[in-house]
Amino acid sequence: MGYVLGLQCRECGRQYPKEPLHVCEFCFGPLEIVYDYEQIRRVLSRETIARGPRSMWRYQPLLPLDGDPTVGLQVGFTPLIKAKRLGKVMGLNNLYIKNDCVNHPTLSFKDRVVAVAVSKAKEFNYDTVACASTGNLANSVAAHAAEAGLKSYIFIPADIEMTKVVGTLIYGTTLVGIRGVYDEVNRLCSEIAANFPWAFVNITIRPFYGDGSKTFGYEIAEQLGWKAPDHVVIPVAGSSLITKVWKAFNEFAHLGLIDEVKTKIHAAQASGCAPVTTAIKENRDFIKPVIPNTIAKSIAIGNPADGYYGIKTVKESGGYGEDVADDEIVECMKLLAQTEGIFAETAGGVTLGVARKLVAQGRIQPDDVTVLAITGNGLKTQEAVMGDVGSPILIDPRLSAFQDLFNGKEGK
Ligand SMILES: *Cc1c(COP(=O)(O)O)cnc(C)c1O
Numbered sequence: 001m002g003y004v005l006g007l008q009c010r011e012c013g014r015q016y017p018k019e020p021l022h023v024c025e026f027c028f029g030p031l032e033i034v035y036d037y038e039q040i041r042r043v044l045s046r047e048t049i050a051r052g053p054r055s056m057w058r059y060q061p062l063l064p065l066d067g068d069p070t071v072g073l074q075v076g077f078t079p080l081i082k083a084k085r086l087g088k089v090m091g092l093n094n095l096y097i098k099n100d101c102v103n104h105p106t107l108s109f110k111d112r113v114v115a116v117a118v119s120k121a122k123e124f125n126y127d128t129v130a131c132a133s134t135g136n137l138a139n140s141v142a143a144h145a146a147e148a149g150l151k152s153y154i155f156i157p158a159d160i161e162m163t164k165v166v167g168t169l170i171y172g173t174t175l176v177g178i179r180g181v182y183d184e185v186n187r188l189c190s191e192i193a194a195n196f197p198w199a200f201v202n203i204t205i206r207p208f209y210g211d212g213s214k215t216f217g218y219e220i221a222e223q224l225g226w227k228a229p230d231h232v233v234i235p236v237a238g239s240s241l242i243t244k245v246w247k248a249f250n251e252f253a254h255l256g257l258i259d260e261v262k263t264k265i266h267a268a269q270a271s272g273c274a275p276v277t278t279a280i281k282e283n284r285d286f287i288k289p290v291i292p293n294t295i296a297k298s299i300a301i302g303n304p305a306d307g308y309y310g311i312k313t314v315k316e317s318g319g320y321g322e323d324v325a326d327d328e329i330v331e332c333m334k335l336l337a338q339t340e341g342i343f344a345e346t347a348g349g350v351t352l353g354v355a356r357k358l359v360a361q362g363r364i365q366p367d368d369v370t371v372l373a374i375t376g377n378g379l380k381t382q383e384a385v386m387g388d389v390g391s392p393i394l395i396d397p398r399l400s401a402f403q404d405l406f407n408g409k410e411g412k
């Protein structure tokens with residue numbers, strides 16, 4: 001038994017039943033889930049959460065399922081690490097990394113949204129799930145569809161990283177590469193969704209999908225000892241995660257689980273695809289779509305579906321938005337790896353690069369509790385750093401060969 005009252009239009013407030021709907025038929029605004037917080041308050045406390053499973057499902061009353069989840073039971077509850085060595089480099093005394101590089105089962109935060117979406121698709125009795133993806137969603141939908149025994153169709157830009165292609169095909173899905181950028185993939189998928197009776201996780205059942213991202217925020221607050229941080233820096237693609245982390249902290253405060261939220265939410269993008277952070281810098285509340293050109297392919301969305309709400313989240317919270325160039329992304333991927341032992345994907349380099357800029361601008365102060373949202377694993381975007389990490393030194397299998405090397409007699 002869940003706690004969803006229905007759906008509601010974010011713009012005009014019109015109510016809809018708990019069905020696979022995603023846009024308001026009157027104003028075309030996006031629909032969101034309405035929860036019965038009075039009932040949730042009765043069943044959810046710090047103690048009940050702490051007694052729950054070590055997964056995102058410890059917050060199940062705040063997720064939009066009617067029954068128990070049926071796939072992705074191990075997703076979430078990833079480590080929140082105090083980053084002392086990186087903090088020292090950055091001049092921050094209270095720096096934390098929320099590490100979804102190691103999220104189960106496909107090594108990105110997308111497993112959170114997909115675990116909810118595919119469980120919900122089963123509740124709605126779909127036999128096929130689908131998505132438009134920049135790569136990580138593809139991996140996760142394919143994996144969870146396999147676990148659920150559902151058919152899947154997955155649509156990607158044809159030029160994404162080979163590891164993300166292989167890491168999708170392995171699950172036995174139908175993977176369709178589109179000759180175009182993500183925004184073209186997404187537009188095509190909207191048309192397909194209107195013609196095929198499939199649960200497109202980020203289109204047909206988008207309101208249900210999106211709320212899985214809230215668990216990223218719940219976990220941060222719980223792992224900090226039931227308080228929201230001063231800052232979170234979040235990589236932005238479609239702008240869903242950033243709005244949901246904000247929603248998560250505010251829901252926790254509304255339920256009395258944490259004190260008043262004073263968190264500043266900062267948006268991080270690559271300079272080669274920065275429609276959201278550019279709008280923030282130019283003090284606009286609307287997106288000017290761009291054509292992406294960056295190595296940070298997982299977040300290369302030129303016309304983000306929730307871009308308007310992403311901007312709004314940043315403004316409401318008092319945060320800011322910054323972007324970093326591709327060479328800084330690589331530099332920061334190496335910095336994170338070499339200070340904390342965490343190999344994050346390109347989006348992680350974006351987050352760290354942006355955090356560094358925010359520190360330099362004085363927007364993040366040395367003692368502020370700051371969390372970096374590290375959302376995906378670097379093993380999946382190796383192309384991005386391949387030319388920048390050197391190569392192994394080759395020697396013959398003899399001790400003298402190593403001694404020569406050690407004594408600097410043999411070069412690289
Ligand atoms: C999808 C993705 C994001 C951003 O997600 P949105 O909710 O679409 O903004 C961030 N990081 C990684 C690694 C992603 O795959």
Ligand SMILES: [Zn+2]
Pocket residue numbers: 009010011012013014024025026027028029
């Ligand atoms: Zn409406």
